[in-house]
Amino acid sequence: MKKSEQTKLKISSAACELFCEKGYSATSTSEIAKRAEVSEGTIFRYFATKKDLLLYIATYGIEMFAEDIAIKPLVDLSEKYKDESIEKFLYELVMNRYKLMEEHKSIIMIFMNELSFHNEIQELFRKEIGEKVNDILTKSFDNFFKRGVFRDDINTRSAMRYFSGMIFVIFMEHVHGMRDENVSIEEDVKIAIDIFLNGVRNRN
Missing domain, CATH: 1.10.10.60 (Homeodomain-like)
Incomplete structure (x- = not known):
């Protein structure tokens, strides 16, 4: 070099x-x-400028991990677990994304922190990662809808949005060490999946 x-x-x-x-x-x-x-x-x-430096890092980050690290493993996972239970699929999906965040924390945190403030980064992320990930997950969730796993009165977009919101909070708590209780990420994810699928109402 x-x-x-x-x-x-x-x-x-x-x-x-x-x-x-x-x-x-x-x-x-x-x-x-x-x-x-x-x-x-x-x-x-x-x-x-400092902004040019930020955009260079964002572009490099996309080129470094978008396809081989962020997209392809998600495609493989969706195919591998398409016939498994919804609980198994969601757990493997979330843990795969958490591992990705742990291994590439710096660049991912920059994207998460700066997306709202820089249109160039928003567009780059949307085009190279966001749209592709959304398409993959939509097909996966559609598969479970067709299998009758989800209620008929909830659409794919809503199910994905609600689940993603729950998982985002868990990721932030664990990545930033904000979790008060001594709960592992694995246990937290299983609890979130159970609440997502079954709600919080007492079943008795």
């Missing part, structure tokens, strides 16, 4: 860490320079 490429990688890696830790807005280029062990002027030789 050329020295210029190594320097660019050091800068983007340092920025990625800091954006994840502090957020984009709260991170200064001087902090990035210090973390990367380069001068602040060096950053601007590679990136005209």
